[in-house]
Amino acid sequence: MPKAIIYITLILITAAAVPPALIAQARAVHSSKPRIHFVQDMDNQPRYEAQHANPLFADGRAMRPPVAGAVARGQLGADDHFERGIVADQWAVNFPARVPVTMELMQRGRERFxxxxxxxxxxAGYGDGMVNVRAMELVNLGTNGTVWVQPKSVHDDDIREQPVGRIFNSITNGVRTMPPYGPQIPVADRWAIVAYVKALQRSQNAADLEGTP
Ligand code: HEC
Structure with missing residues (x-):
């Protein structure tokens, strides 16, 4: 028999031991890598993860923003009085029908306030909260050129006379330098806060009321 055949046979026999050895090793050794997956059967499909880029779209984002004007189910918010504090194009002077002014609402409003x-x-709503105290300190020290607009007192005449819808709107959309809280505070809670602000105002101006309900 030619030597070459003997050598090749020996090499093949030795090589034949490699796959069983690899399998035995794979069964005995722990690995953090995913196991080898020859038959894919669509188990691993290409996909885009949140926040990944996708050159298919002009803005390069894989996550698609909702189509302009799209409204999610149950989020139409058609009740202008409740959602925006507006009745017949004017600031609402009363609380919406679905927000009964109860002690419970007041308590909730106090907590949220x-x-x-x-x-x-x-x-007490005088515009003298801790943020204001600290900001005034920084202004007086001239730290980094701090500029600060003092939060308005809810007891100023112009605010006391505001209809509830307008206060609701100030909370929802912010006003001048005050940021909007609509995105953070649910609608019903905003009304609870309005109720509490009204109670605060009355607590400081009871003598001025002259029999108004
Ligand atoms: C980050 C500080 C800050 C927070 C928090 C804040 N406000 Fe204000 N608020 C201000 C400032 C500042 C002004 C005055 C804005 C101006 O005159 O530029 C203001 C003004 C107002 C006014 C007067 C609006 C007007 O018509 O002039 C009302 C009412 C009011 N805030 C209510 C609230 C209520 C209710 C909350 C809680 C949901 C709230 N604010 C939370 C800073 C704040």
Missing amino acids: GIYCQPCHGA
């Missing part, structure tokens, strides 16, 4: 408004406007 404490969370969202008090830091700037102060517990």
